[in-house]
Amino acid sequence: MTESIDYWSLLYVFVLAAFIGLGVIRRVSRLLHTPLMSITNAISGIAVIGSIIVTGGDYPTGIRIMGAIALFASMTNIVSGFLITDRMLKMFKTDRAPKADTKP
Amino acid sequence: MIHALVQLSYLVATVLFIFALHWMNAPVTARKGVFAGVAAMVIAVLVTWAQPEIVHHGWIIVAIIAGFAVGIPLSLVPLTAVPQRTALSHAFGGLAAGLVGTAKYYLWISEGPEHLTTFRMVAIIIEIILGYLTFTGSLMAAGKLQEVKWIPQRPVTYPLQNLTNVGLLILAAVVGVALTLNPTAGWAPMLFPVVIVLALVFGVLLIIPIGGADMPTVIAILNAYAGLAAVAMGFVLDNKLLITAGALDGASGLILAIIMCKAMNRSFVNVLFGAFGQAQQAKTGGEDKTYKSETVEGGAQVLEQANLVVIIPGYGMAVAQAQHKVRELYDQLRKRGVTVKFAIHPVAGRMPGHMNVLLAEADIPYTDLVEMDEINSEMPQCDVALVVGANDVVNPAARTDKSSPIFGMPIIDADKARTVFAIKRSKNPGFAGIDNELYFAERTWMLFGDAKNVVGELVKQLSGSGSH
Numbered sequence: 024m025t026e027s028i029d030y031w032s033l034l035y036v037f038v039l040a041a042f043i044g045l046g047v048i049r050r051v052s053r054l055l056h057t058p059l060m061s062i063t064n065a066i067s068g069i070a071v072i073g074s075i076i077v078t079g080g081d082y083p084t085g086i087r088i089m090g091a092i093a094l095f096a097s098m099t100n101i102v103s104g105f106l107i108t109d110r111m112l113k114m115f116k117t118d119r120a121p122k123a124d125t126k127p
Numbered sequence: 128m129i130h131a132l133v134q135l136s137y138l139v140a141t142v143l144f145i146f147a148l149h150w151m152n153a154p155v156t157a158r159k160g161v162f163a164g165v166a167a168m169v170i171a172v173l174v175t176w177a178q179p180e181i182v183h184h185g186w187i188i189v190a191i192i193a194g195f196a197v198g199i200p201l202s203l204v205p206l207t208a209v210p211q212r213t214a215l216s217h218a219f220g221g222l223a224a225g226l227v228g229t230a231k232y233y234l235w236i237s238e239g240p241e242h243l244t245t246f247r248m249v250a251i252i253i254e255i256i257l258g259y260l261t262f263t264g265s266l267m268a269a270g271k272l273q274e275v276k277w278i279p280q281r282p283v284t285y286p287l288q289n290l291t292n293v294g295l296l297i298l299a300a301v302v303g304v305a306l307t308l309n310p311t312a313g314w315a316p317m318l319f320p321v322v323i324v325l326a327l328v329f330g331v332l333l334i335i336p337i338g339g340a341d342m343p344t345v346i347a348i349l350n351a352y353a354g355l356a357a358v359a360m361g362f363v364l365d366n367k368l369l370i371t372a373g374a375l376d377g378a379s380g381l382i383l384a385i386i387m388c389k390a391m392n393r394s395f396v397n398v399l400f401g402a403f404g405q406a407q408q409a410k411t412g413g414e415d416k417t418y419k420s421e422t423v424e425g426g427a428q429v430l431e432q433a434n435l436v437v438i439i440p441g442y443g444m445a446v447a448q449a450q451h452k453v454r455e456l457y458d459q460l461r462k463r464g465v466t467v468k469f470a471i472h473p474v475a476g477r478m479p480g481h482m483n484v485l486l487a488e489a490d491i492p493y494t495d496l497v498e499m500d501e502i503n504s505e506m507p508q509c510d511v512a513l514v515v516g517a518n519d520v521v522n523p524a525a526r527t528d529k530s531s532p533i534f535g536m537p538i539i540d541a542d543k544a545r546t547v548f549a550i551k552r553s554k555n556p557g558f559a560g561i562d563n564e565l566y567f568a569e570r571t572w573m574l575f576g577d578a579k580n581v582v583g584e585l586v587k588q589l590s591g592s593g594s595h
Contacts, residue, residue: 028365030246037358040371043145044378050152053473054493056383056480057209059151060350062164063379064216066144067353069168069372070223072175073360077230078190079181083237086230091186093226096219098194099201101168104216106202107209109161114487115154117494 065104071097136174137368143167210477214269221261224356228254240311252303254359261352263330282338299325344387351380390473392535421572427588433510443516447578454489459589470502472520512544547571
């Protein structure tokens with residue numbers, strides 16, 4: 024069994040994705056740098072993929088334990104990352120209820 | 128067929144992740160970005176889980192439930208604690224990458240040496256070094272930010288520190304190369320943990336010499352490492368979604384780190400190896416300078432008469448939890464027709480964008496939060512600059528004093544305002560231990576006290592005197 028993986032295409036994907044990332048992130052509003060960081064925390068939870076494969080495969084117990092811990096860690100990032108990002112973004116408003124301006 | 132469906136789903140998830148970040152470019156679209164991100168993640172998890180080689184489901188379910196159980200409380204922390212939550216999240220990301228890399232190595236060793244190709248070994252070594260150093264480094268950063276007792280807040284320095292750190296990293300790399308060249312040698316499975324331990328120790332040592340003022344940069348760098356660790360995992364597992372998502376994450380960390388470095392006029396190397404926060408040698412001639420202090424009554428009168436007030440918040444505002452009182456002050460002044468703006472320095476606080484989130488939490492419209500470059504042109508027209516818990520970011524020494532550690536750092540030109548009020552807890556120098564010339568300037572008056580109390584008193588004065 025020889026596994027043939029196209030390493031070059033993986034490298035191309037990495038380099039192109041990095042450039043897309045740089046282009047997209049550069050335009051992110053400076054106001055939102057903290058939410059940006061928390062949403063990328065959640066996105067880095069993509070390690071969940073690798074963790075599921077290691078946890079759920081037919082492997083020795085020791086290996087699956089490592090996978091389960093990794094899965095727990097990634098899942099924590101996903102859940103807390105998306106929730107706190109949304110919580111923060113809800114606070115960004117252009118103007119408040121005009122309570123200060125209604126008084127004479 | 129299944130393979131094509133899986134790849135198609137991963138491709139859709141990749142596009143959704145890119146849109147998630149793209150929509151963060153403005154507050155109006157940003158929440159859409161969260162939904163795109165969640166959708167992408169749900170697709171990624173379900174598609175991976177549904178693959179035929181996943182045969183055990185119990186532990187997956189338990190780990191996911193545990194992730195929710197810890198993740199939900201972590202998302203409800205007060206916003207002042209967001210920097211340490213972020214650092215903790217980087218630690219988790221690093222740990223996951225490190226563990227998956229470790230698991231894959233031992234799995235392939237047991238399944239047969241032909242799996243451990245040179246390419247995979249390089250990817251695994253990079254994954255575990257980045258993963259584990261991010262793990263302990265981020266834990267240290269989180270501990271410093273949370274002010275955990277047994278982690279020193281002040282930078283810890285010792286002789287030959289940089290040499291030790293670089294030496295450790297080189298040692299880890301050398302062992303890694305040895306493993307890559309001989310992945311199936313009898314000693315390889317024994318040597319593998321050595322790389323792990325070296326990476327773990329390196330992470331701790333890397334963060335020990337770093338002080339609070341450098342945290343925004345360090346958190347951004349750790350963010351980039353966590354992303355790159357995920358990329359390396361993608362190479363190990365031959366998974367393009369991991370590579371793209373990790374690359375987006377890494378790019379974000381890199382750009383934020385660059386912005387932070389520029390805002391301090393320093394280089395990466397200098398932040399990581401410069402041990403900035405060391406208390407500066409007391410400069411001569413500092414003793415005869417005196418502060419002029421002002422009472423809240425006097426301060427309130429001056430504020431009331433102003434046309435344009437610029438409030439400059441810093442980490443001190445977060446520490447004192449003064450943002451809600453600041454909002455009341457903003458309301459009182461606006462009621463009197465005073466224009467109030469907030470000047471936001473990129474490194475104010477303990478993480479990128481920290482001040483914006485705190486002020487948004489206090490219900491201040493984001494249209495009144497102005498970036499440093501924009502506000503500086505208005506500072507000469509500003510009647511009152513009110514400094515709330517900021518220090519180094521308004522220190523004119525950055526412009527004039529070549530011997531100052533912050534020389535060259537772009538600052539908010541508070542000293543150009545007609546009057547400066549600076550709220551300060553005590554007469555001690557700020558975090559970096561640098562005297563701030565602004566406090567001794569002719570047009571500066573100090574308001575000593577806790578930021579929350581002082582601003583509260585100002586609000587009381589204004590609401591008591593002026594609502595006729």
